[in-house]
Amino acid sequence: MSVGTDHRTLRELVADAIIQRIQRGELEPGTRLYEDKLAAELGVSRNPVRESIRALEATGLIEVIPRRGAYVAEIDHNDLCQLLEVRQILESHAAELAARNCTDEIVARLDHCIADGSDASQREDLVRAAQRHREFHLAIEDASGNRYIGDTVGPLRQRTELVFSMLSDQRSMLSWEEHRRIRDAIAAGDPELARQRTLEHMAGVIDDLARSAGR
Numbered sequence: 001m002s003v004g005t006d007h008r009t010l011r012e013l014v015a016d017a018i019i020q021r022i023q024r025g026e027l028e029p030g031t032r033l034y035e036d037k038l039a040a041e042l043g044v045s046r047n048p049v050r051e052s053i054r055a056l057e058a059t060g061l062i063e064v065i066p067r068r069g070a071y072v073a074e075i076d077h078n079d080l081c082q083l084l085e086v087r088q089i090l091e092s093h094a095a096e097l098a099a100r101n102c103t104d105e106i107v108a109r110l111d112h113c114i115a116d117g118s119d120a121s122q123r124e125d126l127v128r129a130a131q132r133h134r135e136f137h138l139a140i141e142d143a144s145g146n147r148y149i150g151d152t153v154g155p156l157r158q159r160t161e162l163v164f165s166m167l168s169d170q171r172s173m174l175s176w177e178e179h180r181r182i183r184d185a186i187a188a189g190d191p192e193l194a195r196q197r198t199l200e201h202m203a204g205v206i207d208d209l210a211r212s213a214g215r
Contacts (some may be wrong), residue, residue, distance in 0.1 A: 014038075014044060015055050015056055017042055018053075058130060084202060084206050088206070091141075095185070095195055097146060101143055103143075110186065113132045117132030136179055141153065
């Protein structure tokens with residue numbers, strides 16, 4: 001792997017290299033990732049590989065199992081669709097509550113996620129885009145004022161965020177436009193519209209996931 005004139009960090013470049021191997025099928029679901037082996041193949045030290053694996057865990061592409069190691073995530077489309085259906089209900093309710101509790105600080109937080117996430121998607125920086133995607137939904141959960149929503153969605157998040165990574169090519173900018181419509185409804189203080197926009201966004205993700213599985 002050659003850094004060349006790329007101004008991104010070594011961790012980001014290594015993460016991209018791992019993502020590309022997963023997308024090309026060179027690293028299949030369930031494959032264990034050995035830091036020393038990846039470091040040797042990519043021509044880097046183990047530290048940026050370790051940092052990249054931690055970053056990619058947040059995208060759902062990699063699963064880190066305590067005392068066992070890091071693995072390429074297994075994909076079960078039916079399981080993911082069912083989990084997304086649960087998130088659809090919870091997050092649409094969170095958006096409804098966020099619209100009732102809307103403040104300038106909430107809107108600014110959502111704007112930052114959308115702006116930086118859109119830019120990351122355009123630059124094909126999957127790790128950063130996935131982080132902003134997560135932060136957008138976390139901001140809405142926080143704004144809802146109901147901590148039990150976050151407590152419930154939390155265990156589902158890492159598994160379902162694999163979908164964002166899987167569908168990044170098809171949905172990248174479309175997804176951020178959908179997020180902007182949710183933001184606009186929340187900023188307008190319209191609970192019903194915020195709920196509807198979130199339902200539509202999640203339904204689109206579920207439909208795209210089903211199509212990607214050939215269902």
